[in-house]
Amino acid sequence: MVDLSIVLWAAIPPLLLLGYYYYRIPFAPPLLRLLMFFIIGAICGILALSLEWIFEIVANRFVDWHQIKRSLPGTALRQLVEIGPIEEGCKLAAVVVPTYYLQRKYRLLPSTVFLFTIAVALGFTAEENWIYLFHGTASIPDRIIGTPVHAMFSAPWGYALGIYISSHTRLNRDKKFIFRAWLNSVICHALVNVLSIAWGYSLPLRFLSYGLFPFLLWMFWRLEQLLRKVQGKPVITLISDRTIQRRYWQRSLVLFALVLGGNAIFGLFLLARKITPLSPSKLFDTYILWFIFSRFLLNLFFGVLAWGIYRYLRHSARRRYF
Structure with a gap:
């Protein structure tokens, strides 16, 4: 059944x-x-x-x-x-x-x-x-x-x-x-x-898993960009500078933001995996509460830093075109 x-x-x-x-x-x-x-x-x-x-x-x-x-x-x-x-x-x-x-x-x-x-x-x-x-x-x-x-x-x-x-x-x-x-x-x-x-x-093949969520984050970005294109909307520009050196710098920032943001999501995912099997009473244990709080703040910090880089690149593109 x-x-x-x-x-x-x-x-x-x-x-x-x-x-x-x-x-x-x-x-x-x-x-x-x-x-x-x-x-x-x-x-x-x-x-x-x-x-x-x-x-x-x-x-x-x-x-x-x-x-x-x-x-x-x-x-x-x-x-x-x-x-x-x-x-x-x-x-x-x-x-x-x-x-x-x-x-x-x-x-x-x-x-x-x-x-x-x-x-x-x-x-x-x-x-x-x-x-x-x-x-x-x-x-x-x-x-x-x-x-x-x-x-x-x-x-x-x-x-x-x-x-x-x-x-x-x-x-x-x-x-x-x-x-x-x-x-x-x-x-x-x-x-x-x-x-x-x-x-x-x-190891060292295990380290490849840290590339998963940054790659997924990039694919989600690509999905959103293609969705804008099929609706006739302009795509969101992040790499906007005309000089080769500055464009390489902006590409590096995009890659860094993907690594930070993707692995911040990965960290939260691993945290959810670890606490899901625990009973509700265990979650209020001081050690476990501190572990959850510290890991959450650490991944939140990396996620906010990635978001800040994204907003900086968008602001730079708007300033150049407008």
Whole structure:
């Protein structure tokens, strides 16, 4: 029998995020149509899982695939040739097929196709959440913080597809743009998965895990920038200086802000992981309270510092252009 609480924890966070993007986009498609794409995304998640299972059976006939994927290079290879292409391919098909029929009746805006992509990705996330929670291989906080990840993966090809479908003159280079964007999504998908499991390996490979949240933060920034572009809004400029030296300095600040902000989020995530198993009575222990307070303030300091760098770069760009 299906545990209703698991289904709710799996589906509600992606649905809330879908609602957030729905209300942010003017002239959004009907909510029921978005829910249809959300359900299609969940179904394509089951299809992707089946294709991955078939891939591994076939691969094991030629090589010892299970042995290969135990090492970090083998894991990276598996992500690049199996997980990334299958999952991003299924999501792309889940957007293209229904959109192909809808465009016969309606004039689709780039923002509409982009929102369809987000809906499919979040439906895929809901199915993946249910698999992890049902088998007990991930906690609820883990899955909640990973809610936007599939949408961030698919944002590049969602943007490219939206531009292509809404264009009056569909050129061959636009199709190539979709493929390049999809390939970019596959690589980012693989890289995130490799970084997320790097902590399980011995040093120095374990240090790769500290690159995960800065990279996720950059992908979230890219998603927001693409969302602005499909709505016809100007992108937010951070690197604005004309001289090469100053531009390198601003790029370094952006990278530093990503490292600080990403690992501040990572620190809060680890803190939540440590205190979640504790009983409520233990949380009021003096030592534990001090530990929570000190770690929270430390990560908050790094997060505020990253935000300050971001505001400084935005202010510098505004001063230059206005």
